Amino acid sequence: xxxxxxxxxxxxxxxxxxxxxxxxxxxxxxxxxxxxxxxxxxxxxxxxxxxxxxxxxxxxxxxxxxxxxxxxxxxxxxxxxxxxxxxxxxxxxxxxxxxxxxxxxxxxxxxxxxxxxxxxxxxxxxxxxxxxxxxxxxxxxxxxxxxxxxxxxxxxxxxxxxxxxxxxxxxxxxxxxxxxxxxxxxxxxxxxxxxxxxxxxxxxxxxxxxxxxxxxxxxxxxxxxxxxxxxxxxxxxxxxxxxxxxxxxxxxxxxxxxxxxxxxxxxxxxxxxxxxxxxxxxxxxxxxxxxxxxxxxxxxxxxxxxxxxxxxxxxxxxxxxxxxxxxxxx
Ligand SMILES: *[C@@H]1O[C@H](CO)[C@@H](O)[C@H](O)[C@H]1NC(C)=O
Ligand SMILES: *[C@@H]1O[C@H](CO)[C@@H](O)[C@H](O)[C@H]1NC(C)=O
Ligand SMILES: *[C@@H]1O[C@H](CO)[C@@H](O)[C@H](O)[C@H]1NC(C)=O
Ligand SMILES: *[C@@H]1O[C@H](CO)[C@@H](O)[C@H](O)[C@H]1NC(C)=O
Ligand SMILES: *[C@@H]1O[C@H](CO)[C@@H](O)[C@H](O)[C@H]1NC(C)=O
Numbered sequence: 001x002x003x004x005x006x007x008x009x010x011x012x013x014x015x016x017x018x019x020x021x022x023x024x025x026x027x028x029x030x031x032x033x034x035x036x037x038x039x040x041x042x043x044x045x046x047x048x049x050x051x052x053x054x055x056x057x058x059x060x061x062x063x064x065x066x067x068x069x070x071x072x073x074x075x076x077x078x079x080x081x082x083x084x085x086x087x088x089x090x091x092x093x094x095x096x097x098x099x100x101x102x103x104x105x106x107x108x109x110x111x112x113x114x115x116x117x118x119x120x121x122x123x124x125x126x127x128x129x130x131x132x133x134x135x136x137x138x139x140x141x142x143x144x145x146x147x148x149x150x151x152x153x154x155x156x157x158x159x160x161x162x163x164x165x166x167x168x169x170x171x172x173x174x175x176x177x178x179x180x181x182x183x184x185x186x187x188x189x190x191x192x193x194x195x196x197x198x199x200x201x202x203x204x205x206x207x208x209x210x211x212x213x214x215x216x217x218x219x220x221x222x223x224x225x226x227x228x229x230x231x232x233x234x235x236x237x238x239x240x241x242x243x244x245x246x247x248x249x250x251x252x253x254x255x256x257x258x259x260x261x262x263x264x265x266x267x268x269x270x271x272x273x274x275x276x277x278x279x280x281x282x283x284x285x286x287x288x289x290x291x292x293x294x295x296x297x298x299x300x301x302x303x304x305x306x307x308x309x310x311x312x313x314x315x316x317x318x319x320x321x322x323x324x325x326x327x328x329x330x
Contacts, residue, residue, distance in 0.1 A: 028068045030060060034101065034134065035075040041160050042182055043196040048133040048165060049076055049125075055188045056156040056219065057136030060085075060123065064143045065115045073106040080130055084111055084123035085138040085241075098126060118142050119238030120215040120260040122156075128221065129169035132159065135219045137260075140241060150213035150264060153204055155294075157227070157255070157278055158185045158219045184220060184278050184292040191293030192275075192307070202294040204276075206267035213237075214263050218255040226282050228252030229265060229296055230274040230309040238262035252282070252313055271298035273308035282313040 037053040038045055051057035062068055074080055079102050101107045117140045124135035137154040159181035161168050172179045183190035192198040206212060214234070218225050228234070228251055237247045239261050253261055278292040288310065295308055 028062075028066065030058075030068060030070045032058070032070065032072045033075055034072065034080050036077075039188075041197070042162055042190065042194060044162055046162070046164065049078075049080075049130055051134055051136065054136075055133055056158055057123075057134060059137045059139055059154045059215075061139050061141065061152075062111075062113050063141050064113055064117055067110055067112045069108060070111055071106055071108045072101045074101040074103050077103055078130070079103055080134065081126040082123065083126050084109070085121040113140055115143070117241045118243050119241045119262045120154075120217060121241045122217045122219065122260055124219065129166045131219075132161070132165045132169075132221060135217075137215055137217050139215050150211050153212055153214050154187070155214050155216040155227075155276075156187055156219050157217065157225050158188065159183070159221060159223075160185050160188075160190060179221065181221070183290075184223070184225065184280070186276065186278060186292060186294040189294070191291075192295075193288055193291050193293060203297050204294065205297050205299060207299055208267050208271060211264050211266045214265065215260070216253070216255060216263065217260040218257055220257060222257055223280050224254060224256050225278055225280060226252050226254050226313065227276065227278050228311040228313055229276045230311040231269045232265045232267075232274065232296070234263040234265050236261060236263045252311065254282075265296075267296075267298060269298075271300045271302045273297050273304040273306075275308045275310050277311050277313075279313065286313075 032051045034049065034051060035053060036047045037050040037055070038047050039055060048055060060068070070084065072082055079100060081098055081100050083098050099107055099109060119140060121138040121140065122135060123138050125131045135156070135158070137156060139152055139154065142148050160183045162182045168179055183194055187202040189200045189202045190197045191201045204212065216227060233249050233251055234253055235247055235249045236253060237244055240259055253263060255261060274296040276294040276296060277286065279286050
């Protein structure tokens with residue numbers, strides 16, 4: 001395995017700028033197109049249902065108190081019921097939370113974000129097989145005047161099936177067969193340890209000393225997931241679109257299905273490449289032949305460790321290393 005140093009920071013900045021513009025400066029009007037799109041993953045190519053050809057779907061950015069207009073155009077073969085927006089126990093006001101977009105039609109919805117929402121929610125298709133690939137983050141920034149100065153990094157945890165997703169779920173309903181996916185994904189990518197995947201591994205390029213705000217959503221179908229970064233703690237500041245009155249710092253976070261969490265990490269280690277790892281069970285030593293990863297990559301001139309450093313969840317489980325809670329549970 002080779003680890004190429006790629007300067008992606010400029011790409012990331014442009015990416016965020018374009019996304020922000022798309023949702024906030026264009027009369028707050030967002031256009032989603034439901035369509036089938038072909039993706040190469042795990043050495044195979046297949047079509048999945050997407051929004052605007054992306055997996056995960058586009059991030060919607062908004063501010064507390066704002067109203068957005070969302071047009072959803074369905075160019076797919078099936079009807080899709082959309083849901084916006086979910087933070088468990090917390091929903092953004094819209095003229096309808098769930099709405100049907102029939103195959104071939106376009107439906108417009110106004111989405112009003114209440115003043116007290118701040119943090120990360122998500123939108124998704126309701127039907128389970130459609131939800132597997134039609135989902136994305138809905139990030140709510142505070143009203144102007146409140147502190148809001150970290151770079152947003154949406155982290156959508158999802159799953160990839162080599163088989164056709166609709167068939168997988170129809171088979172499951174018919175026979176009770178296994179719906180276990182072939183890989184969990186970070187922003188649509190299983191990462192370096194999966195075959196034919198290291199070209200696409202999600203990378204976050206960081207500057208030493210800066211802080212980054214991870215907007216993490218567990219969009220997996222039914223698995224609780226744990227996420228941690230080698231040598232870096234995470235400071236949890238919001239859950240399900242509500243700021244915490246007492247943020248806390250931990251070695252890793254646990255995310256139940258459909259939940260979201262906002263946490264800050266500081267690039268305060270020596271410049272290197274560090275793995276962000278997603279596992280389903282922290283009590284078990286994870287198998288590096290089959291674990292989902294992304295890479296935190298410090299800018300600068302140095303020879304990175306190859307392979308990058310891996311987090312040790314059992315080490316992080318040692319409460320003496322941590323300030324505050326370890327597991328985030330609902
Ligand atoms: C879509 O929904 C409409 C109304 O419920 C229904 O009449 C139609 O058959 C559905 N189409 C498909 C492709 O399922
Ligand atoms: C949606 O918002 C627009 C203004 O952006 C307004 O004209 C329209 O009446 C609203 N529709 C509903 C159903 O509230
Ligand atoms: C990875 O990227 C290189 C260069 O763009 C390309 O030649 C190669 O085929 C890619 N490999 C995979 C598995 O996609
Ligand atoms: C996690 O792994 C431990 C140790 O192998 C095992 O005892 C436990 O049952 C596993 N938990 C889950 C939820 O799979
Ligand atoms: C993780 O930390 C535990 C406890 O300190 C240690 O026993 C174990 O060997 C470490 N595992 C790895 C992979 O470094």
